[in-house]
Amino acid sequence: MISVYLTYDAQEVYMKVLEECLKETSLKYELNGWGEVKFTGQPDITEVNEFKNKLQGTGIYVIEDPRNELIQRIKDTISEMILLHDNFKSKKISTYLTEKLNYSYSYLSKIFSEYTHYSIEQFVILKKIDYAKKLILENKLSLTQISYKLGYSSVAHLSQQFKKTTGLTPTTFYNIIEKRKQ
Amino acid sequence: MKRTFFKLAIVDDDEYSIKLFEKTVKEIKLWVGLMVFRNESELTAYLSDRQNNVPNILFLKLNLPDKNVLVYLQELRKQQRLQNTLITVYSVTASEESIEEVFVNGANIYMDQPRTYEEFKTVLEKVLKINFQYLESNLNIENFLYRI
Structure with missing residues (x-):
């Protein structure tokens, strides 16, 4: 030895x-x-x-910025809320985030816009429209059904917000993506 | 907190447009850096060097000096390393038909280029902010179309 x-x-x-x-x-x-x-x-x-x-595996660890992680949790909670639409309709976004994350809404809003350059409300709309796009392209639900699923009061309201967010109507959007596939 | 730094690139041969981009990028309080290419060959040469970082956000003038923008969009979209680059095509005027073609061939954004600096700044800021959301969040880049 x-x-x-x-x-x-x-x-x-x-x-x-x-x-x-x-x-x-x-x-x-x-x-x-x-x-x-x-x-x-x-x-x-x-x-x-x-x-x-x-x-990874070297024994050196990255310390993530806790605020960065909070932004990610806000985004994840928003996605979760949009996908579980039952919660979405019955609760306000501010209540939902406060309950889930245990921070005041004013603190969450401040930190979110400071780091992402978007307000929480703007991000919610973007995320909802992103989900609407997915549903439109799947072609299984009508626009009326999609607007109901996403908690809009009417098709007109969804179409209006879609146009405002993307600059395109849902139909124009659909046609462009379909043409891309050809 | 270490913030993400985004790299912008523009391809344009018009000095006035280039100035608008440079001035806006300097003035808006966003973490961006700008690379200017006077024509598509300059950008192609830059991208062919694997050592160079690809831009996160690319702006192409609709009437490129030496190439059809639709052909160029198709070429760029075929490159694996540009899969996550968001492409904006812009012009002072364009027909509805050509705007649609730009989208079909792979652009994410069509931007009506305002003539005055103040308007330009407002529009570019909106474009950059929406780009940031797509680059940093779990949003679907393939379905990302935006007209402003």
Whole structure:
């Protein structure tokens, strides 16, 4: 049996592993002491994500910004609410978000628009129209049924909001996507 | 919080339009960087170098200096690495027919280009903000069509 006794500098190990992972990307970076990598210039977000993936299994962990995570949870809750339309009709978005996320609506609105450049209300409309598009293209439901499913008071209301959000009527939208397939 | 930085590219040979883009990007408080290409060959050359980052948002003038925009849209859409790039085509005037063709051939947005700076700024800001939502949220890019 042979024993080898080791001593190590944790920071040096950390820096070496980190630099190995960074070298594999074309990102420009600065290392600000412990725990922060600053990507300078115009970093490519996909490369930044690849870098994060490379860290997996190295023992170095990415600390996600808690506010970023909250924005994601707001978006997920909105999607969930639109898909489970029963909740959608009976509850206001503000009540639903407050109950689910345990923050005041004014705090949620503020942080959301600050980071996404969209208000929660605008995002809800965008998400609803995105879902309406999916249903229109599936061609299983009529526009009247879709407007009911999404909680609109009438087809006219849905069509109006569709036009306002996309600049196109539902019919024009449908025709363009169909032509793309040809 | 580290914010996402979006890369914009425009292909246009008109100096006035280029200035409008540059001025707006500088003034609006959004995290964007702008690359200017005077014609499609410049952009093609840039994209052919794999080391270069692809733009997140691409603006093409409807009347490109040296290529039909519909043909160019088809070529761009065939490239795997441009699958998630949002493409806007813009013009001061266009017929309904050509706007529809632009969408059918792969553009996400058609933008009526305003002539004055103030109007241009308002419209471009709207276009960028809706683009951000598509780039950062779980929304369907394939069905993303927007006319402004």
